[in-house]
Amino acid sequence: MTHSQEKVHPPSPTPGSSTGKANPPGMKKVAAASFIGTVIEFYDYNIYGVAAALVFPTVFFPALGAVAGTVASFATLGVAFVARPFGSILFGHFGDRLGRKKTLIVTMLLMGVATLLVGLMPTAGQIGVAAPILIVVLRILQGLAAGGEWGGAVLFVSEHAPKSKRGFWSMFPSLGGGGAIILANATFFAAAIGMSDETFAAWGWRIPFLASILLIGVGLWVRLTIDETPVFAKQVEQHGTARTPFLDAFKNQPKQVLLATGTAAMTLSLTYIGGTYLISYGTKILELPRPYVLSIAIVGGFSISVAVILGAVLSDRIGRRRMIMTAACLAIVWTLMLFPILETRSLFAFALGVPVTMFISGLATGPLGAFLSELFHTRYRYTATGLSYSLAGMLGGAIPPLIATPIIAAWGGFAFGLVMAALAAVSLTCVLVIGETKQLDLDREDGVPVS
Template identity: 70%
Template sequence: MTNAERAPSLVDATDDSPQSMKRVAVASFIGTVIEFYDFGIYGTAAALVFPHVFFPALGPAAGAVASFATFGVAFGARPFGSLLFGHFGDRLGRKRTLIATLLLMGVATLLVGLMPTADRIGAWAPLLIVVLRILQGLAAGGEFAGAVLFASENAPKAKRGFWAMFPSFGGGGAILLANGVFFLTSASMSDKALVDWGWRIPFIGSIILVAVGLWVRLKTEETPVFKHAVSRAGTYRFPFIEAFKSQPRQILLATGTAMMCMVLTYVGGTYLVGYGTHTLELSSTSVLSCTMLGGVTISIGVVVGGLLSDRIGRRWVIVGTACVAIVWTLMLFPILEHRSLWAFAVGVPVTMFISGVATGPLGAFLSELFHTRFRYTAAGFSYSLAAMLGGAIPPLVAPLIIQSYGGFAFGVLMAAVCILSLVCVLAIGETRQQSLEDDTALTSA
């Protein structure tokens, strides 16, 4: 009898009891909340505070552009982080790698909170911020895929979409938490105090969350799918090379599919914070309240998308959402240009809900698309490249496009990204019935 014949099947290898999967879901959820809370509070600070703290010499407009540029640096680092941590995740295991990403993100975020401002150390302040943003980007690049695989590789096949959505659900919780902390901070002090020292509270306070997340992840075990794959066939020396040799088409199509989620999430959850305060001249507390509501709606959307994907398939949930998103992105800025709070309170939550529905199936979709022995690397790289192209570039170019051609023109750009995602997911096909142990079925998918 061969090793493969002796090895347990996925069903045998997975303890799919409710208690077991609840523990796995909590570990995936909490870790992602912490990772993307740390990542997200920088985006909120970049919109509200950092132009004054780190780029005062540039003036309000140029300072805002420079601040968002440092926010975008982390997106450039994310694909490299996915390769670095994906390499170790595919060779050493999901659990150990996720602990490393959590610690790296936590340390980098704490140091941002302790960073001297430009008034004290001059040009060193923005330079050091860029370095810390790179470290945050590396950590974020390794986090999502690992958290998704940790859930999906433990989940029973029939409910994989539901269980694999918990990391994305944690991302929605992080948006709510990050903006909630900034809301409470800004509401409890003057604008001057917020700029002087109050902005540091969300960054320094995150160390408590990191300690909780570390404790939870240390309590978990490696996924049975990964252990089975290693016992049966070992690991690749260079998983990234094998991924591009075996499934280059799937990597590119997965990147295109995920870009829609990124442009909706980072325009709705990050860029519109600055747009609402500076362009629409709404109060920061009102804007943060709407963004917190967006955190609620994206979380609801994630659950809806994950549940639907187990019933009708990953592909059709993403296809349907893309069609809605194409129409909505063309409507978004004409609605916002009413320059009223009610318009903003509609625009942000609806954008985030649509993003959530599209994101809900994404964890299971990426897991099912790639082979086990390079799944961490390939899924992480696809997701991180999509985040860079869809999450960093549109918010960075938005001020220039809106100033030159108006908000509708930027909506056209967002719609084009959604069309690209629609084409890519149609080209990939359905993945719901794919076994995570089958390393042959998807090479030509």
């Protein structure tokens, strides 16, 4: 075993246990740091999704036509989801060995550089087939960074938080994701109303990518000012660090990794359908005005944010499992209704469809950070949490937007709704099998089972 060299400051009383104040000193700073950092990270990640829906089919895949170009554009979006598990393993390894803080700084730098280069990328008309190839490479780098980001940000808060309020405090990274959806769509909305469609397609889409560099400095400053988590510090002091966190996770809790993946798949499918795919669907299939579609996407960002808060707060009262089960049951019903409602082609239907989809996702996303943190043991928690979330991203975030266009074109929206409902049913089953976790201490000894 080896020990981290990170300077730590174990607080008193001990977070992660049943003792301690509900709002210990420093929690607001830790929560703010995780929130701001995740806003910046996933702003970069989300603007790619918006651009993939609006302009990338014509900018990078013009020879494929409308339908195939959209599929190819979302395929590049999906490439990042394939890269995310590898990012979880890579950065999880260092996060479990060197500490949460150092690793999160690296993930932010990697995401920022990759996003800036996307904004500088020549089009297919300028450099031919090299353009989509380079876009895929940069998207892989974004995926690697995102794979190490969310799990680490969640642990940074949950491992500081008191047990009684762990759900509430652990929601801030997910709340940052909602803020990123708002910010990304608002940036594109401002660009869309300030220029013509031709100008936007020619160079206006680059502005959100280039502007992200201004946010990176803020995020780095925030993360450099906070200390390592006390739960990780205790693990290092008493037991050292795992040599192979990835192997230890699959040796000790393989079933939990797979069940956690299934649990998180539903909320990610709703988020990326509601926050990304429906932007493309609204503009290209329903032929709604792009500024209107983007304005509703902003409302969707607020909707998921409100639901994240509600789901997290209630999870501290009634449990993580009950909240995720409630969201899954709602999702099964709603996804079967969603596309028949949208196919009425009314502005009101779209204004209803996106926010409701995002709200249901938020109800499950709110308790998810605490739920995954509580499920795994400290010495490989970063790796296992990030890997479960990233695998869920592949299953729920990458595949549904990729297959939506051809399924809807061939069999209609209700058929795709069945796919979404099936994913929600999988999540419902998985969380039932796992059981409740909110009673567990994060610094418990290995071998303490989940109820």
